[in-house]
Amino acid sequence: MHNRIKIKADSINFFYNKVQALKNINIDILEKQVTAIIGPSGCGKSTFIRLLNRMDELVPHTSITGKIYIDDVDIFHTSADPVEIRKRVGMVFQKPNPFPKSIFENVSYGLKINGIKDKSFIEEKVEMSLKKAALWSEVKDRLHESALKLSGGQQQRLCIARCLAVQTEAILFDEPCASLDPISTAKIEELILELKKEYTIVIVTHNMQQAARSSDYTAFFLLGELIEFGKTQDIFTKPNDSKTEAYITGRFG
C-alpha cells in the first residue's frame, strides 16, 4: 500500500534569536499514517511540530529558512494565510487546554468562528466529534457543564474532539500524554489508531513505547538535527545510526 505525501518539510532551519534550533530537516509525512517524532528534551521536536501549522509565529524573534508543503501548498509563502492552514491542520497540546466554557461550547467553538450558525448541524457535528473522540458516552448528559470539571484524560479527549469538529486533514499531537495517567494514556493511544483511518497524524513523544505502539513511521531528533527517519519497526529493531540505538535502548535522554 502506497500513501501519498501529505506534509513535506524541505531543508528547514529554524532560529530563536540567533540560536539555531533546527538544522536542515527533511521529512516526508505520509497521508493517513501515524508519524512519531522522538528525541530527548530540547532536541527541537516540539519546535518542529509547531511549524507544521505555523504556531511558531506566536513566539517573537524567530526566523526560518526552507519550505514546508501541505498538499503541495507552500505554507510559508507570503500569500499563505496561517488561519486557513490551521483550519486544516489541528493541534493537541502537552497539557489539556479546554476553554473555560461548557463542553458543548468547546467542541462547537471551531464551527462558530467559521461563521456556521445552523443549530442542528452544529449539534450533529458536536455529537459526531465527541463520539469519534470516544468521549460521548461519558459526557452526553452534561454537555452544558463546564469543561474544567472533567478529568485530565477527559479534557485531553475533549481537546481532540474540538479539533475533529473542524479540522479534517491532519492532527498534530505535541506530547499529548505528558500530563496523563497510564489509563488515560492508553485511551488516547487507542484513539490515535482509530483516527488514523481518516487523518494524517504527527505525534511528538518522549515515551518510546508509545512511539513503538502507535506509530507507522518514526523520526529521531537530536540537538536540532534529524538523525534517522524510517518505518517504526525498522527504527526500533535495526537502527542505522548508533545514536538512535543509544537513545532507544535508554543510554541517554
Place this chain on the structure above:
Amino acid sequence: MTSIKEKIYKWIFATLAFSSLVFLIGIIIVLFKEGMPIFKEVTAFKFIFGKSWYPTYSEPEFGILPLILGSIWVTLGAIFICVPLGVGSALYLHELAGHKQRAILKPIIEILASIPSVVFGFFGMVIVTPFIQKLFHLPTGLCALNGSLILGIMATPTVCSLAEDALSYVPKSFREASFAVGANRWQTLTQVVMPAAGSGIATAIILGMSRAIGETMTVLMVTGGAAVMPHSYLEPVRPMTAAIAAEMGEAPMGGSHYHALFAIALILFLVTLVFNIIAEIISRRFRIKLGLSG
C-alpha cells in the same frame, strides 16, 4: 479579507493605546502654555523664592515660597504619621497576623484606602479641629498639624498595602536561612526581611509622599488657608494644592493670577513626576535584586 480586518483591529487598538501618552503630553502642554506667561511679570526666581503671595492686590505679588513651604511642612508631618503606622502595620500583617487574620485585615485596609479625600477633610473639620483647638488653646484648630494628621492617616492604608506587597516578594528561603543560623523572628524580620524588601518599602513611602503632596481636598479643608510663611505647626498654612483649588474659582481667566496658579500646578506636577520616576527606578532595581521580572 480576514487579514485586512485583523489589521484594522490591530491599528485601532494601537491608536487608542496612545491615549495615556496623549493626555500626559496634553497636561504638560497646557501647564506650560497657561503657566509660563506669569514669568513675564515675575522672574522664576522671585516666583519660587518670593515670600509674599498677594495675587489679588492692586499691585499683586506672586511669591509662592509660603505655599511651597506649606506643602512641605504638611507633607513632612504626614510622613511622620503614615510611615511608622503604614510600615508597622505591613510588618504586622506580614509577620504576626495569622492566615485568617491577614485574609480579613488586608482587604479591610485596601477598602479603607478608597475613602474619598473630601470625607477625610470633613472629618478633620468637624472632629479634629475642635479637638486640637481645645488641646492647645488655639484661636483655630485649622492648622498645619491638623493637615499633617489627616493626610498621614489618609496615606497610611496606601503605604501599608504597598509595603506589604514588597514584603511578600521576599523569598521564603531568606527567612529560612536566617532561622537556620539561630536568629529569632524579630532579628530575621529586621535584619534579613526588611533590608531585602527595603527598596520596595522605600517605593511605598515615596508613592505615599507623592500622594500626600498632591492631595487637595483634605488640606484645603483643614489647614486654615493662610498664605503666610509657616512658623509653627499650630498655625494655619496654605499648601500649593489648596491655593490652586481655593483661588482658581475667583481668578479671571487669562489674568496674571490665573497664570500664576497654572505655574504652581506646573511645579506641583514636576515634583510628583520626579517622585514617581524615583519610585519607578527604585522598584525596578528592587525587582531585579529579588530576581523578579521587570
Place this chain on the structure above:
Amino acid sequence: MKKNITQNIGFLMLFLCIIVTLIFLGSIIYFISARGAKVISWEFLTQGPRMGMTQGGVLPAIIGTFYLTLGAILFALPLGLSCAIYLCEYSPKSFVVNIIRISINNLAGVPSVVFGLFGLAVFVNFFKFGVSILSGSFTLGILALPLIISASQEALMAVPQSIREASLSLGATKWGTIKNIVLPTALPGILTGVILSIGRVAGETAPILFTAAAFYTRGYPKSIFSEVMALPYHIYALMTEGTHPDQQKAIAYGCSLILLFMVLLVSGIAIAIRQRQRGINA
C-alpha cells in the same frame, strides 16, 4: 533571653501600629455613620435642597455624582481596555510600548487638582463645553484611565497562554481569539477594575471643582452641558460656603455618610470579587 525581650517589645510595637491605624480609620467611619444616620431620611434621599441649603435633601447631588461617574467610565473604559488589549495581546516589546507604559505610570501619579486644571483649560475653555457634566466626565475619565488600564492588564495577563494557543490552532484569528476566548475569561478581573474606578471617581472632588460642580442648581440637569451638583463637592461647599453653618454641617454629615457608604460598598464588592478570583487562580 535579652534577644527575646527585644522581640516581644518589637512585636508589641507592630501590633500597636495596626491597632492605631484601625482605630483612626474606624473612628472616621464611626463618627460619620453615627452623626450622619440622624440626618438621613426618606426625604433627605429623594428631594432637593430647600430654604437656602438648610433643609430638604440632596437628591440632585446624588444624581449628579451618578451622571459624572457614568460619563467618566463610558469615556475611560473603551480607551483603557483597548490600551490594555494592545499592550497584552498585540504589542511586541519595543521602545514605543515602553513609552506607553511609562506614560500610564506617570498619569497615575498626577495630582487630582492638576487634572482639574487640565479639564478647565481644555474642556471648559478650549472646547467650550463650559462647566458641565461633559467636561467633568472627561476630566474624571482621564483620572480613571490608568486604573482601568492596569486592572485590565492584570486580568488579561492572568488568562493562560495555552487557551490562546488552542483557539489559534483551531483556525481562529487573533481578534476572534481575543473576542471569544480572552475577553470572556478576563471579564471578572476587568469588572473589578471598573468597579474600583467607580469608587475612586465618585469620591473625587478636586477635578470637578472648576469643570462640572455647582453648589446649587435649579432642578435636575437637563443635558450633558448643564452644570451639576455632586456629593463630594456638596460636602466641601456646605462646609465652606453659605450662611447657616450649623444646619449645613448636619446636611454635610448626611452627604458624607451617603458618599462613604457608596464608596465603601463599591470597593468592598470589587475587592471581594478580586479576593475570590485570586483564590480560584491560586
